[in-house]
Amino acid sequence: NYLVLSFSIRGLLILGLHTFTFLLTISFPSVSARLPYHKLTHQEITTTTEDTKNIIIQNKNRNKMSATKKVNVLMVGTGEYTTGYVGGTAADSDKGAGVVALTMFDLRRRGKVDRVGMCGVNGKKFPGIRKHMQRCIGDVYDDMDLTCETFPSDTTVDPNAYVAASSTFSKGDIAVIFTPDDTHFDIALECIKRGMHVMVTKPIVQTLEHHDILAKAAKENNVLVGVEVHKRLDPFYADARDRARSTLGNFQYMYAYMSQPKHQLDTFKAWAGKSSDISYYLNSHHIDFSEWTLAGIARPVRVTATSSTGVAHSKDIPAEDSITLTVQWENLSDKSLGCAVYTSSWVAPKSDVHSQQRFFYMGSKGEINVDQAHRGCTVSVDDSPFASVNPLFMKYTPTNGKFAGQNGYGVRSFENFIDACALINEGKSKTSDYDDGSIATVHTTMQGTAILEAGRRSLDMDGRPMDILYKGEKGEEPIGIRPHEF
Structure with a gap:
């Protein structure tokens, strides 16, 4: 009986230690900031026990470091x-x-x-x-x-x-x-x-x-x-990314939507439609999610863009109201194709959120649906409209008088x-x-820039598809963009 009791106590202590470690990691960003994402190739998605041990050792070593100078x-x-x-x-x-x-x-x-x-x-x-x-x-x-x-x-x-x-x-x-x-x-x-x-x-x-x-x-x-x-640090998006990489198989299809209300046209009237567009401004979020999620698994190879107009033009702003990019992705393991549709708009009506944002992702073995705008928290106060709030992004309400x-x-x-x-x-x-992948560095985000540029060029050529070029059949770093030859 004593032996059984001692093993039970030991098991509870170990479980408690693992639970504490998990809570510590998600609660203190300075710790989680130094836990690197292991950039897996398609063949490495299923790691061996030894691989997992090595990753844990790397994380522990980086965890020991902390800066002392401001x-x-x-x-x-x-x-x-x-x-x-x-x-x-x-x-x-x-x-x-x-x-x-x-x-x-x-x-x-x-x-x-x-x-x-x-x-x-x-x-x-x-x-x-x-x-x-x-x-x-x-x-x-x-x-x-x-x-x-x-x-x-x-x-x-x-x-x-x-x-x-x-x-x-x-x-x-x-x-x-x-x-x-x-x-x-x-x-x-x-x-x-x-x-x-x-x-x-x-x-x-x-x-x-x-x-x-x-x-x-x-x-x-x-x-x-x-x-x-910052969406890379949204726990909903981060979990979706890890699920897609580990259990959902080859990329098949994604639909992403993000919008902001019409008054944003006035906020950004100095540059809207003159030096940039709504695709660069909002589609860039979900395009980055795709690049981050599919690193080592798939690459974008073709982009076709379409748009809607009318509202911005009525305000004498030379911009598209909404832009949709249809992107063909190629799975690196077998050359099979996937399709992603990214839509962004800045002519939405005022609603319960400042920005509607959601996506649906389907792989060859499963799917996931994320509504980032609605987190199950709604607020209504006198003189303010009903709102769905997201304190996971920014918590402005003070705690005991301090920013929290x-x-x-x-x-x-x-x-x-x-x-x-x-x-x-x-x-x-x-x-x-x-x-x-722990930070979106300039060296790991070139595909996103290629997609956005190709989208703009496609719009400027009346929707002509644009091919993204790479060096080699397995290359992941874009080297150019050219109009598709039919």
């Missing part, structure tokens, strides 16, 4: 996602307090970030931005220092202010770029050449040529360059990148360590 951060871009300030007031969206600036101030409070800078084009906006951040951040959360150097001066308008701003930062510092799509390349390249690590909002650039230049510059300057695609959104995947996306840069600066990891 990093400096330059935020480039002063719009909705950075500050929540649009048109002289808080954005009419689910990001009225912004995401980037709030996250950086909190990371400074927690000892991970030191100097914080913010760069825009129109310095005359900064007095209003400061008042807005004080009202939406400083007056809401305790112990939140909003000190921030701003570029250019409050009386200056300078489209190239990022050059002077980045010159005041040093090698190993970080640039976080949230600006119109057509400006990403020049700003990112300037910061990379200064030896700064760079995180760029999706899409990182608009052409495969520019993507290749940034990738080479990142390697030459030994800096980490990543794309801010650290576990939101909107925050973790930045914190993981900053943790990685700090480790690289201290020589505790290498930039190449993060090409494993």
